[in-house]
Amino acid sequence: MNNWLERYTYAVKSYLPAQVRGDVADELLSDLQDECDYRAETLNRDLTDDEIKALLKERGHPMLVAADFQPRPTLVSHSLFPVYLQLLRWLVMAIALVQICLAGLSLIQQQDPRVWQILPQLFWSTLNASLYGFAWLTLIFYLFGESINRTELFKHWKPDTLPKVSAEGEYISRTGSAIEVVVLVYFTAWLNRIIPRSLGENPIAFVFSEQWIGLLPWINALLLASLLMAVAKLIFPYWTRRKLIGDMALHLPTLIILAVIYQWDSALSVVIGTGEHAREFAFSSTWIGIGLAGYAIVALIDVITKARQYRAIG
Amino acid sequence: MNDDAERLNKLTMELRRGLLVMAVLEALVKPHYGYSLRRFLQDRELEVDEGTLYPLLRRLESQQLLASEWEVQEGRKRRVYRLSEAGETARAAMQTEWQRLNRALTQITENTP
Structure with missing residues (x-):
């Protein structure tokens, strides 16, 4: 009996992070042994190999079992997503504004200003900088998301701005x-x-x-x-x-x-x-x-x- | 599963998820190891699969609402969970909230034509 249970918990362990591996596997093995005992008691005999394998099949693939024991991190948490989206909009607008100013300065410095040559460059640099901004903002939310208090963030909001x-x-x-x-x-x-x-x-x-x-x-x-x-x-x-x-x-x-x-x-x-x-x-x-x-x-x-x-x- | 059944299933799962925390805190007034807790809940018509119960126990422990230690019982190593002081406070608060919600829901149902 133990052979199948140990093989199963061994497989689950391989999908778990090192710091919880032993602990989770021990608890899982103990649970499976108790379940086998309970079923054996009900049947009034030891479980056959097929019955043990059926129990393991019920529990599911070791990878899925291991996944249940791990936190599911998200880059931006569900509750902070609207805040993230709003900050992303402001960030892109700020980047576009800075790029427009830079393009304006570059135009002033040119002796023979060519607006049509500056414009595509402006689009490109705005998109490029926005992609970096998007990546940084996402990283900040991933690292510090939980410490962002969304009520605090919008405490100066006034209904007049609706x-x-x-x-x-x-x-x-x-x-x-x-x-x-x-x-x-x-x-x-x-x-x-x-x-x-x-x-x-x-x-x-x-x-x-x-x-x-x-x-x-x-x-x-x-x-x-x-x-x-x-x-x-x-x-x-x-x-x-x-x-x-x-x-x-x-x-x-x-x-x-x-x-x-x-x-x-x-x-x-x-x-x-x-x-x-x-x-x-x-x-x-x-x-x-x-x-x-x-x-x-x-x-x-x-x-x-x-x-x-x-x-x-x- | 058709759309209606799937929607109903999702709603039921959401309802159960919140209640399960309360049920676990209530059940752990008396210490339990994982399997005995699952049986305890199952015998009281609350089916919980292992993939839900064990991660929940770990989450509650990481929130310091539960404490656990390995013990040898009936010759087998078992992780026994019990309510911590913070868990006891949370259990009482949730129980009060549950009574209040129940009263509110009864009033809503009675006053809805």
Whole structure:
């Protein structure tokens, strides 16, 4: 009998931290022995190997049993999560403000200031610094979370600061908006060569034709407008008529830009590999045309959906 | 398990979780080792699995509401738990709170059409 019980507790021990291993295993073994005795007494005979194995099966996999004996740490505790979220918002806003100030200073110092070159850099540095801020804040909550008193933190709160009630439409997913912000910032940084355009050691590089340089400020302007819209959706996650119009309106310049690119010869090509082994694949205007048509269909569906939402808000 | 049954199960589990702490503190007015405590509760129609009971005992001990020591009983090593002074105070406070909640719930039920 003991063989199976000892094998089981031995297995449980292997999943436990060293400081509680012996203690938990002894208690578990004692419990299992008592349970076997109880069952043997009820049956008026010793348990068979199969019956002992059935008991162990009832208790569950040793890893799960060990997991029950361990605390389940979370990076941010459930009760502090709203506080964490609020501090994260303030942190990102503060980081954005500092980055805007730094970008402003850099513009003043330049003899030939180029706003369109500064903007993608600003997006990128804000996202980059925000990711560090997010990591540090999470670490602080993990290390000192339990000592944060949430009532104390908001003791200076006044009801006067409550926002005014406004007509609200359907809720906008914050996850979706957050993804939109990150994708837009990355795309802007990539397009403006702030992050490398090639991938990995065996590069897949995108080669843009010279005509892109002239169009880049317009694309950046469109990306900035899209980013502002995504941030607005992230901070105030309800559809309003103004937001719906803004979101629908963004499709028009996108279509115009795509149509301009469609008219170019070999606007974009992909180079795979380096040196002699490099192979170039040009995107023909047919592919760009397909992309344009695909976007037009998506935009049309989106506009129809949003037009319905617009009417529904009333 | 369908959604209704799952929801009901979650609610029941939440209710039991709070009550289980009280039941354990009440039961440990008399010292028990893990298995005997589980049997004691089971005989009084409160089924608790080992995966819930032992971690709870350890948590209450880390909160200094319980004290434990290894003893040899019937030739077997057993960890015996008993209420600490803080545990006794907590037990009395929870008992008072439970009576108050029970009265409130009765009044709510009686005054709800």
